[in-house]
Amino acid sequence: MSLSPGDITAIWLTLKLSALVTCLLLIISTPIAWWLARTQSWLKAPINAIVAMPLVLPPTVLGFYLLIFLGPDGTLGSLLNELGMSPLPFSFKGLVVASMIYSLPFVVQPIQNSFAAMGNRPLEVAATLRASPWNRFVYVALPLAKPGYLSAAILGFAHTVGEFGVVLMIGGNIQGETRVLSVQIYDHVEALEYGQAHFLSLIMVAFAFCVLALLYALQKRGKNTVIESAF
Amino acid sequence: MLCKNAEKIPSSKVLSKMTDLKIRLTKNNTAHFSLNIDLRLPNHGVTAIFGRSGSGKTTLLRCIAGLEKSEFGEVSLNGDVWQNTMTWLPPHKRPIGYVFQEASLFPHLSAKENLEFAIKRANTKQTIIDYEEIVTLMGIKPLLAKYPNQLSGGERQRIAIARALLIQPKVLLMDEPLSALDESLKQDILPYLEALCRRVQIPILYISHSIDEIIRLADYLVILDNGKVIDQGRTQKILGKLPTPLLQSQDASVLISGTITEKHKEWGLSKVSFSHHHMMIKSSEEKIGDTMRLRVKSRDVSISLSNEDNSSILNRLAVVIDDLVKDDQDPSMMMVRMLAGDTPILANITALSADKLNLKKGKNVIAQIKSAAVLR
The missing domain is CATH 3.40.50.300 (P-loop containing nucleotide triphosphate hydrolases)
Structure with missing residues (x-):
């Protein structure tokens, strides 16, 4: 049993999507997590809820709304259309946008937890040592939140690798564009190619195990636990 | 201290x-x-x-x-x-x-x-x-x-x-x-x-x-x-002020600041002088001319009316009573504020003793300070 060219394309696409989504999420989650960890605004609860929604919503619901919203008749879709941009649904870009929303809580929450866990004291200490707010963030808050970033990256990546429902709704099934690993497995099963499906599924099982083993190994080593800051 | x-x-x-x-x-x-x-x-x-x-x-x-x-x-x-x-x-x-x-x-x-x-x-x-x-x-x-x-x-x-x-x-x-x-x-x-x-x-x-x-x-x-x-x-x-409500809880004490004027090697003692008064403290590495800070706890100070030399207490200072205050928490005790020159010294004594000795503001008395009260 070996991987078909279609399988390899699907694996490569999945890795590309997950890596890109993780990088983008780490960047946009930082200000969100910082604000959520430190604000006392009444907006904290509703924003927290919005960020956490993908945890409870069925991926198909999320995908459905994104399809409507980003489609040529949707609010954002028509705006993008007027700006002369290609429509997002059924494209790799659309998949990136959808995956970012889908995996957002898995990246925001670990970072938010480690910002909250460090408290205000290290930042106050840095302030009395003449560190400006930006300086405090870069040289104190970020290094102290490292375990949170590590688990955010691992969880965000792994969760994006495993998505299916959202992809199917908004990405469809276009080889090399939106056909990721989970969709490829689905196709194999549909075509009764159980051998191929087994092989790819086994890769996913092994991947999931490795990711979790890595998380727990990091937890054992570090003092600020990765898992704890993840959940 | x-x-x-x-x-x-x-x-x-x-x-x-x-x-x-x-x-x-x-x-x-x-x-x-x-x-x-x-x-x-x-x-x-x-x-x-x-x-x-x-x-x-x-x-x-x-x-x-x-x-x-x-x-x-x-x-x-x-x-x-x-x-x-x-x-x-x-x-x-x-x-x-x-x-x-x-x-x-x-x-x-x-x-x-x-x-x-x-x-x-x-x-x-x-x-x-x-x-x-x-x-x-x-x-x-x-x-x-x-x-x-x-x-x-x-x-x-x-x-x-x-x-x-x-x-x-x-x-x-x-x-x-x-x-x-x-x-x-x-x-x-x-x-x-x-x-x-x-x-x-x-x-x-x-x-x-x-x-x-x-x-x-x-x-x-x-x-x-x-x-x-x-x-x-x-x-x-x-x-050295009275009353000292905040200080009462933890052994009201005064600070005496003086200069080393003599060292007695044979007794292991040094003489500290302050505003024309002297105290003996245990010697250490200090040199003549050094400035010292001594802590004297009020409970380590007793009061005598005369300077009869029949006590083991070494430090006997001729002082003037400046103020007396009853202890709010413990009616059996009194705090007496005395002045050795301009240095205040507090003594915590029983109200009974104060009455027996007829202690009053302006009275000349002897403040007896145990050497041991001068701690490092």
Whole structure:
């Protein structure tokens, strides 16, 4: 049993999507997590809820709304259309946008937890040592939140690798564009190619195990636990 | 308590320098607590801010540092305004060093990197103390390669103090730096603090609720209660005042500051002279001419009417009774304030004895101080 060219394309696409989504999420989650960890605004609860929604919503619901919203008749879709941009649904870009929303809580929450866990004291200490707010963030808050970033990256990546429902709704099934690993497995099963499906599924099982083993190994080593800051 | 801590400032100088650190603050934290402060502090030496927990000490220090905002505030050092109705400098723009109550080292940096964090951001216009000297003074050379979680509480606090000074501040703020340490660790750190206070030429604001630390370190004392300054002045003067409601809880004591005038090798004793009076203390490495600080606890002082030489008590001072106050908590006891020249001495005696001896204001008596009460 070996991987078909279609399988390899699907694996490569999945890795590309997950890596890109993780990088983008780490960047946009930082200000969100910082604000959520430190604000006392009444907006904290509703924003927290919005960020956490993908945890409870069925991926198909999320995908459905994104399809409507980003489609040529949707609010954002028509705006993008007027700006002369290609429509997002059924494209790799659309998949990136959808995956970012889908995996957002898995990246925001670990970072938010480690910002909250460090408290205000290290930042106050840095302030009395003449560190400006930006300086405090870069040289104190970020290094102290490292375990949170590590688990955010691992969880965000792994969760994006495993998505299916959202992809199917908004990405469809276009080889090399939106056909990721989970969709490829689905196709194999549909075509009764159980051998191929087994092989790819086994890769996913092994991947999931490795990711979790890595998380727990990091937890054992570090003092600020990765898992704890993840959940 | 006896320290070789030289008195840094003669009293006349304190008065003339008193305008240098100005603090006026009003802050309403909650319905139950408000801070209302108007202080002018000397810009030399150690000013202790003393008060019970909840009296507003930490809030005051945080407002001076800019870590908390107050509704109304004017803070200036030597004419440089940090805060008034028009200005509010954020903490990182104020020339302060701050030592927090608990160890506050950055856990992701080694001890040396913690110090370098300050050095990189230090005020380059002035040098209070250089790296080599503070490392030697605080005895932290062997600790530099270690990380905070490998250090004891006392070691961490010594590094935190060194770090606060390496920012080259114009004023050092210390918020009960020893309170998180156990008693033996405190005794380990105090000599380092004494050395530091003698060495640096910047004003130090030192929050404490320990009489022991105040007697050892403070030149000037501010007593805070319920967010207000209820007394301030030279440590010696404030400690000798009656009544001393805040001090009663922990062995009311006075501070005697004098000079070594004689050493008696055969008895192992040294003579300390102050305002035409003398006391004998146990000798140590001190030299003739050194300035000493002695702590005399009121419960170690007894009163006699005549100077008959039939007592084992060595230190017998001819004093004048200045005031007598009944102890609020214990009606059987009285606090007697006496003056040896201009040095106040407190004696805690029973009300019965006071009545038997017919002690009155203005009466000449002998204050008997056990030598043992003069501690190192």
